[in-house]
Amino acid sequence: xxxxxxxxxxxxxxxxxxxxxxxxxxxxxxxxxxxxxxxxxxxxxxxxxxxxxxxxxxxxxxxxxxxxxxxxxxxxxxxxxxxxxxxxxxxxxxxxxxxxxxxxxxxxxxxxxxxxxxxxxxxxxxxxxxxxxxxxxxxxxxxxxxxxxxxxxxxxxxxxxxxxxxxxxxxxxxxxxxxxxxxxxxxxxxxxxxxxxxxxxxxxxxxxxxxxxxxxxxxxxxxxxxxxxxxxxxxxxxxxxxxxxxxxxxxxxxxxx
Numbered sequence: 446x447x448x449x450x451x452x453x454x455x456x457x458x459x460x461x462x463x464x465x466x467x468x469x470x471x472x473x474x475x476x477x478x479x480x481x482x483x484x485x486x487x488x489x490x491x492x493x494x495x496x497x498x499x500x501x502x503x504x505x506x507x508x509x510x511x512x513x514x515x516x517x518x519x520x521x522x523x524x525x526x527x528x529x530x531x532x533x534x535x536x537x538x539x540x541x542x543x544x545x546x547x548x549x550x551x552x553x554x555x556x557x558x559x560x561x562x563x564x565x566x567x568x569x570x571x572x573x574x575x576x577x578x579x580x581x582x583x584x585x586x587x588x589x590x591x592x593x594x595x596x597x598x599x600x601x602x603x604x605x606x607x608x609x610x611x612x613x614x615x616x617x618x619x620x621x622x623x624x625x626x627x628x629x630x631x632x633x634x635x636x637x638x639x640x641x642x643x644x645x646x647x648x649x650x651x652x653x654x655x656x657x658x659x660x661x662x663x664x665x666x667x668x669x670x671x672x673x674x675x676x677x678x679x680x681x682x683x684x685x686x687x688x689x690x691x692x693x694x695x696x697x698x699x700x701x702x
Contacts, residue, residue: 448507449474449615449647450495455504457490457671464490466671467504472649474614477641479658480651481675482668483691488651489533491668492617495649496530497521509614529608529646531618535600539593543584543603546592547575550610578606582636598629605633609640615647616640623653630654634661655682 448471457465465487472478472495480488493499494506497513506513508528513521529550537546545564548571552560563571572588579585582602584595592600601621608616618637622630634650638661641648652658658665659679667675667682667690675686682690 448472449476449509451507452494452501453505455494455501455506457487457494457499457501463671465494465501468671468673470666470673470676472647474647475641475645476664477638477648477662478650478664478666479662480649480666480668481653481655481658481690484653486668487671488668489619490671492530492619492649492651495615496528496617497525498530526611527614529611529613529616531604531608531616531621533619533621533623535604537592537600537604537607540591542589542591543579543587543595543606544572544575544589546603547578547607547610550607575606575610578609579603581609581640582606597624598633601625601633605636605640609644613646615649618650620651620653622657630657631660638662655687 450470450472452468452470455465455468456463468491480491482488490499494501495508497508500514508524511524513524516524538549541564544567548563548567549560551563567575576585576588579588579602582605584599584602587595587599587603592603595603616637621637622633625633634657637648637650640646650662659682662679665675665677665679665682666673669690669692674690675682
């Protein structure tokens with residue numbers, strides 16, 4: 446049985462800058478993984494490769510056993526419809542309501558004309574399903590509120606509900622807690638883990654907070670300068686491994702210990 450996501454010697458460049466440098470990686474169906482590393486280490490680019498929105502310049506990549514470069518546009522859309530992504534800035538439409546933003550999660554499956562109809566005139570089954578999702582993430586009362594009127598934490602919950610409405614086989618989130626306080630960050634990551642356990646989707650989240658990643662994820666993948674320098678259990682990310690990942694000095698290691 447093939448891995449859900451498999452990269453072999455994948456390299457991605459932006460001009461003269463190498464964002465990913467000969468990456469090799471397997472992520473199994475249902476795994477829960479945190480991507481960690483300093484800014485500019487390649488985490489966002491890796492997520493874009495995984496969700497098929499960024500093609501590599503070298504190496505090979507398969508998703509659910511298929512090579513995206515060998516798929517027809519229709520087949521690629523079908524694959525993408527099974528992968529939900531929450532970008533760093535959430536990607537919500539401020540002037541639309543919460544229910545309308547969540548409906549956009551099914552856009553890849555429903556096509557343009559049905560999506561427009563559902564956006565303008567949400568069906569009763571959709572409204573019921575979305576109300577249940579918003580209830581699950583704790584903001585059911587915001588069903589018809591405009592996103593522009595919501596707090597940062599509430600917008601975050603709308604983005605999670607939109608991803609769940611997509612009924613994904615995999616969910617990727619790029620720095621989803623970078624703009625919330627530590628208590629809300631823990632609540633959000635705990636929610637991601639609970640939903641992945643409950644619904645069985647593969648979960649991959651990029652995080653700056655190493656302590657948060659170590660507390661909630663059974664597997665950490667550490668990137669530095671486009672290379673994987675750590676891939677293992679959270680308890681193994683200590684000492685020299687942590688020092689190498691973040692290029693910490695002995696004094697910084699002592700201070701953070």
